[in-house]
Amino acid sequence: MNKLASEGVSLTKQAYALAGDLMTPNATIYWIDLVISAALMWGGFYVAATTASLAIGLVAGLVSMLALYRALSFIHELTHIRDDEAPGFRIGWNVLVGVPLMTPSLMYEGVHNIHHIKDRFGTALDPEYLPLSRFTPLKLAGFLFVALLAPLGVVLRSAILIPLSFVVPPLRRYLKTKLSALIINPDFVRDDLNRWRPEWVVQDVACWLWSWAVIAATVAGMLPVRFVLTGLAIFSVATFVNQARTLVAHHWDNDGGKMTLDEQFLDSVNVPPPNLASELWAPVGLRYHALHHLLPRLPYHNLGKAHARLAQALGTDSIYHHASEKGLFEALADLFGRVGRKNLAAE
Incomplete structure (x- = not known):
């Protein structure tokens, strides 16, 4: 047992002491x-959308999907770093990816x-929490597979709802409070309307104009339909993987x-090495993810070291060692197993 633990110091304080x-953040790592x-x-997408080889197309599509997923995941980092810690990164990410x-x-900030x-x-006020272990197996599967429709949702929001919201005030309010957040809790309502930033309006307008440009180019025959369908398929699979x-x-x-903080930590999960x-x-x-809940400001590139x-440093009696899973499929099997057992017990 380490000295801090023996003195009854909380796990959060132990983590700060060890990884403070x-x-x-290292801005160079973020940008590279x-x-x-x-x-x-974008390169994988282009190859997948143009090659005549099915094998090459599938490999390129897989590369594009994994890269898209990684690039899109930086939206999480944007909520935890200040602009002065990685100058221009927020704008650059929105231009290249968002x-x-x-x-x-804006949908995560x-x-x-x-x-x-x-x-x-x-709690019910948490935008990213639902008691999923109390779902039925069918409802849980539905929660997973509905993510395949996410690309259609963002197209609908950008191409139709955003422009309409600027001429229909009630729709604008609804868009801000219910349709401008990446959440899993359907009852969550954004209440930061008074703090709506000018750059968020710019982002909305940019998404609107981009969606219309893609649609117009497709209708005019300048953008092949294959490009659109390939892009939607890659994006759809990426959102499915993220949902898993x-x-x-x-x-x-x-x-x-x-x-309690300990209960929050133990409800969260790490999947560390040796799982690569x-x-x-x-x-x-x-x-x-569990470590992130201990140290939310810790940049992603230092999580492994921490x-x-x-x-x-923490002894085997520390709860820190109780928050790890071996892998994705093992963790999914555990969740669906718990759901199945709870439903059987309730019958």
Whole structure:
């Protein structure tokens, strides 16, 4: 047992003591990672949409999908870093990824942070929590597969609802409060309308104009339909993978009551090494989800180093070691198994 634990220091304080020197983001890493991810995303997409070879198309599509997923996942980092820590990164990300995918940073900024408020985590006020372990197996499967429709949802929002909202005030309010957040809690309502930033309006307008430009180019025959269908397919699979990752990000056992910090940590999940595949399906630090809830400001590129320190320094009696899963399929099997057992017990 380490000294801090023996003195009864909380796990959060132990984590800060062990990894407090890792809190500074490295802007160079952010930019290099984003640019490479965006290049692979767009390059893979172009090859998949133009090649005559099915095999090459599938490989290119897979590369594009994984790169898109990684690039899009930086929206999570944007909610935790300040603009002065990575100058221009927020704008660059929206230009390269957010607006083209019609998923601008406004849809996570001011929303995800609520998930980290200790008195809201796991409650009805948490935008990113539902008691999924109390779902039926069929409802849980529905939650997973509905993600395939996400690209159609962002197209509808950008091409139709955004322009209409500027001439129909009630729709504008509804768009801001209910259709401008990446959430899993359908009852969540954004209440930050008085703090709606001018750059968020610019992002909305940019998504609107981009969607219309793509539609116009397709109708005019300038953009082949194959390009559109390929892009939608790649985006759809990426959102499906992210939904699968969401299912294993927590244990989803809370029924809406307030949780202690230890309970919040134990409801969250790490999928650390030696599992290397988790870097693909939980990129940009998402595989260290439990650690992220301990240290939300820790940049993604230092999570692995911090985990290694904590895993080595904290004794086997520490709850830190109880938050890890072996892999995606093991975690999914555990969740569906718990759901099945609870439903059988309720019958």
